[in-house]
Amino acid sequence: MSRPLRALVRRTAFRHNLEMARRAAPHARLLAVVKANAYGHGLLRAAEGLAGADGFAVLELDAAVRLRDHGHAGPIVLLEGCFDPSELRVCSELRLTAAVHNLEQVAMLEQARLAAPIDVFLKLNTGMNRLGVPPAQVAVAHARLRSCANVGSLTLMTHFATADDARGVQWQLDAFTRMTAGLDLPVSMANSAVLLRYPQLARGWARPGIMLYGASPFPDRTGIELGLEPAMTLESGVIAIQELEPGDSVGYSAAFTAGERVRVGVVACGYADGYPRHAPTGTPVLVAGRRTRIVGRVSMDMLCVDLTHLPQAGLATPVVLWGEGLPVDEVASAAGTIGYELLCAVASRVPIVDLD
Numbered sequence: 001m002s003r004p005l006r007a008l009v010r011r012t013a014f015r016h017n018l019e020m021a022r023r024a025a026p027h028a029r030l031l032a033v034v035k036a037n038a039y040g041h042g043l044l045r046a047a048e049g050l051a052g053a054d055g056f057a058v059l060e061l062d063a064a065v066r067l068r069d070h071g072h073a074g075p076i077v078l079l080e081g082c083f084d085p086s087e088l089r090v091c092s093e094l095r096l097t098a099a100v101h102n103l104e105q106v107a108m109l110e111q112a113r114l115a116a117p118i119d120v121f122l123k124l125n126t127g128m129n130r131l132g133v134p135p136a137q138v139a140v141a142h143a144r145l146r147s148c149a150n151v152g153s154l155t156l157m158t159h160f161a162t163a164d165d166a167r168g169v170q171w172q173l174d175a176f177t178r179m180t181a182g183l184d185l186p187v188s189m190a191n192s193a194v195l196l197r198y199p200q201l202a203r204g205w206a207r208p209g210i211m212l213y214g215a216s217p218f219p220d221r222t223g224i225e226l227g228l229e230p231a232m233t234l235e236s237g238v239i240a241i242q243e244l245e246p247g248d249s250v251g252y253s254a255a256f257t258a259g260e261r262v263r264v265g266v267v268a269c270g271y272a273d274g275y276p277r278h279a280p281t282g283t284p285v286l287v288a289g290r291r292t293r294i295v296g297r298v299s300m301d302m303l304c305v306d307l308t309h310l311p312q313a314g315l316a317t318p319v320v321l322w323g324e325g326l327p328v329d330e331v332a333s334a335a336g337t338i339g340y341e342l343l344c345a346v347a348s349r350v351p352i353v354d355l356d
């Protein structure tokens, strides 16, 4: 028998979650965000499950090339645009859409020699202060792109910093409205949080990512609570049992010490597989479908779970680290992070298995 750890991926979940995005924003065109190897799910597998989207968005040029190679003929947007002129040429040849977020990228487009014009998403900085043209440069960026022979269609794009919390989007939306006054162009504003919470802003090209994988963009709600289905279930098994007497401890730093008799299962999954090392004792886990907790320090290849109240659990009993029956959002929250980070961190040594 091989090491029991695997990431099970259900392609029907992608279709369901895409349908939820359509229902939330029926008039939006949906760019399925498949950056970071489709949030750890495998680019081509996710793209196949999300083939009903109106296009894709990625960070990595090689991912865009792979999508084209595999027959995805619709729009593919590079969310950080091009980093050098050779990337612009690939964009032009493969009809990729490039974000342009500063005047340097405008100049690069002006100076490029391209076979065909490139469609551009002009990214505006409305307050996130990460990427985007500042208010004072919008007019000049727009004018230069408009008169550049290497530029095809133009779309105005922005990204919201606080769509998932009480501060909301209005402050950035006001900035966007001021910055785009007089420009009659299509827009792209909504990530998952915006699409679900402010569907009226999902007009034009929406850019849902995390929700398509069945996880939540919100700190206080799980994917299941939003009607989403987890695309990935990270599953492993018990590979050893330890019976701790009171005073015995388990794992590195003896971080967990038994106060009474504790039956511990050792599970084949550690931080080298992508499980967060900082997940503390008490982080939820499913053993044979029943909820229990991890105990002690997560190590590189293993973690330990409390089987004291699961006497039927033994060697080879299946363990779900997250996914069906245990939202990744809950595990992430126990570990002080977000579902996004856990999904993206699943290591390449973990085999991905298609369930349907």
Ligand SMILES: *Cc1c(COP(=O)(O)O)cnc(C)c1O
Pocket: 033, 035, 079, 159, 190, 191, 192, 193, 207, 208, 209, 210, 211, 217
């Ligand atoms: C990653 C990303 C998204 C998707 O965000 P989710 O929160 O996963 O929906 C949308 N837009 C941009 C610019 C991104 O970088």
